[in-house]
Amino acid sequence: METLDAIRSRRDVRTYTAEPIARERLEQILEAGRRSPSSRNWQPWDFVIVTDRDELRELAKVWQGAGHIARSAATIVLVTSVPPDEDTRATAQYDLGQATMNMMLAATDLGIGSGHSAVADQKLARRILGLPDDKLCAYMIALGYPADRPLTPLRHPNRRDFDAVVHWGKW
């Protein structure tokens, strides 16, 4: 798939077929995350990949909107260090967003759907994943082959109009 087609085709996918994702495909997606740009190249991320059904069901309990994690074929948990201050936190969030998008676009390219999830209960997430206390679960990305319809370019995305968003030269 062309990159622009992957951008047009990615959408939030929360229902998945039972088909597992091959290890090689998961590695391609994770590699896209590893290659993401970051401030001063500090790479403020680790990726924990979960495929065990019982563990996925447990992970789905860390946030009220995380039900799709339980049904996913695999979920990537983006782990970062507990930030020492607000500036570090904001920079890490930006960079984690870049890694998220790289992985979602790589998944789309492979025909694999993806759906974000926030993490509210850090204590539970740490216990499930065996993380030390100085680590934080930033977000989760559920992955799976879409159960509804394949990933093809969306003609009418649910977005603000182009001219309302884009300002040429000046506000």
Ligand SMILES: Cc1cc2nc3c(=O)[nH]c(=O)nc-3n(C[C@H](O)[C@H](O)[C@H](O)COP(=O)(O)O)c2cc1C
């Ligand atoms: C930072 C972030 C966190 C999100 N968390 C959740 C979540 O916890 N549960 C969920 O169902 N969707 C979550 N989403 C998905 C958004 O609702 C979705 O991306 C948005 O509505 C745009 O739709 P689209 O992805 O289909 O383009 C999250 C998205 C982002 C960017």
